[in-house]
Amino acid sequence: MGENKLYDNHGRPINYVRLAVTDRCNLRCFYCMPEEGIKYVPKDELLSYEEMLRLMQLLAGMGIDKVRITGGEPFVRRDMMDFLRALSKVEGLKKINITTNGTMTAALVPELKSLGIHTINLSLDSLDPKRFFQITRRDVFTQVWDTFEALLAHEIPTKINAVVMDGQNTDDLIPMVELTRHHPVSVRFIEEMPFNGEGSNYPVLEWNHRRILAHLKEQYPNIEKIPDPPFSTSYNYHIPGHQGTVGIIAAYSRTFCGTCNRIRLTPKGVLKTCLYDDGVFNIRDLMRAGATDQQIQDTFLQALGNRAKDGWEAEKNRKFGTPASESMATIGG
Numbered sequence: 001m002g003e004n005k006l007y008d009n010h011g012r013p014i015n016y017v018r019l020a021v022t023d024r025c026n027l028r029c030f031y032c033m034p035e036e037g038i039k040y041v042p043k044d045e046l047l048s049y050e051e052m053l054r055l056m057q058l059l060a061g062m063g064i065d066k067v068r069i070t071g072g073e074p075f076v077r078r079d080m081m082d083f084l085r086a087l088s089k090v091e092g093l094k095k096i097n098i099t100t101n102g103t104m105t106a107a108l109v110p111e112l113k114s115l116g117i118h119t120i121n122l123s124l125d126s127l128d129p130k131r132f133f134q135i136t137r138r139d140v141f142t143q144v145w146d147t148f149e150a151l152l153a154h155e156i157p158t159k160i161n162a163v164v165m166d167g168q169n170t171d172d173l174i175p176m177v178e179l180t181r182h183h184p185v186s187v188r189f190i191e192e193m194p195f196n197g198e199g200s201n202y203p204v205l206e207w208n209h210r211r212i213l214a215h216l217k218e219q220y221p222n223i224e225k226i227p228d229p230p231f232s233t234s235y236n237y238h239i240p241g242h243q244g245t246v247g248i249i250a251a252y253s254r255t256f257c258g259t260c261n262r263i264r265l266t267p268k269g270v271l272k273t274c275l276y277d278d279g280v281f282n283i284r285d286l287m288r289a290g291a292t293d294q295q296i297q298d299t300f301l302q303a304l305g306n307r308a309k310d311g312w313e314a315e316k317n318r319k320f321g322t323p324a325s326e327s328m329a330t331i332g333g
Contacts, residue, residue: 004297005063006263008273008307015063016231016262019052021080022072023267027101028137029125031163031192047269047284049083053090055265055283058293060092062300068097068121072267075104081111088115099123099161102147103140109150119157122148125165126172127179135168152183159186159247166192166206173212174219180244188234188247209235209250216246231261251275257310271300273307274314278322280306 006014023041025033047055056067067087074080087096095118102122105112112120122144126132129141151158162169162176176187189212191205216223216237226238226245233256234247250256254276264272269284280303286296308314 006304008304010309012261014261014263014304016066017059017064018068018070018262018264020070020267021074022077024076025071025073026076026103029135031165041268046267051287053086056090058296060090062297065092066095067093068099070099073101074098075100084115102144106146106150109154113154113156117156119159120151121159121161123161125162126169127175131169159188161188161190163190163192164207164212173215177246180242180246183244185244186247188249190249191252193252205252208253209248212248231259254311271303273303274311276311277314278318
């Protein structure tokens with residue numbers, strides 16, 4: 001199967017898939033979806049667990065060795081733990097990671113540890129309960145913090161993802177960095193993106209990756225740049241004396257596209273070879289039409305052979321010239 005290994009037309013190896021298992025979420029973060037929510041995908045239009053497992057087995061045979069489970073919020077989907085148990089047995093998958101808002105996760109942490117989950121990304125945009133409520137429109141900060149403490153107690157490598165929003169949570173940047181002083185966590189600050197179900201609500205991105213770093217340097221002048229892992233989406237830093245690290249993700253500026261090794265599958269089975277494209281083809285429909293394993297693999301190879309070189313090109317190539325505006329919950333981040 002060597003000839004089936006996944007490379008794109010720019011010579012980049014693809015070994016990582018972000019698998020969105022649902023578009024449903026129990027929070028209403030304003031940067032992700034409107035307050036009234038979104039029109040959720042009917043259950044029969046979602047990829048089934050059986051279909052997802054078949055896909056992951058095929059992709060693992062093509063060199064995919066890392067999967068990140070995303071949503072929406074993954075744990076709102078019924079029987080998610082059963083799926084994770086089965087996924088952990090797929091031959092060739094070396095790393096299973098999960099992104100969660102932490103509201104339903106604390107009690108599951110011991111089993112996630114036993115399943116060998118590699119890392120957990122905890123979405124947490126504020127350490128202040130009042131600001132947390134203003135951003136998420138839900139009063140569940142305590143549940144999220146319980147998850148954070150459980151992850152630390154069970155020594156699951158943890159990354160905190162915080163979207164930096166002008167006028168909303170910039171006062172939280174330094175308190176979040178302080179979490180790295182006594183805890184071996186990675187706090188990552190993410191540029192705000194237009195995936196909120198409505199489109200961009202700012203003419204200029206006020207808090208880009210450069211301004212975020214400048215703000216951190218004011219408080220921590222001795223902050224050090226450390227080597228970024230291969231295919232990293234974040235610029236990574238360490239503050240002397242701190243146990244953890246800090247990352248800054250230029251998600252809107254798109255400075256990391258040149259080494260992108262990931263593809264995305266939406267809850268409806270749409271392949272996205274870039275966060276900013278509007279979908280390449282629907283693998284769910286192909287499978288339900290009776291496609292063989294080889295036909296499915298050939299379709300992935302063909303799709304990667306026509307991949308945009310970066311997020312700017314992908315957005316420019318969207319159908320009808322429509323800019324990116326869909327809810328992040330529908331595309332898995």
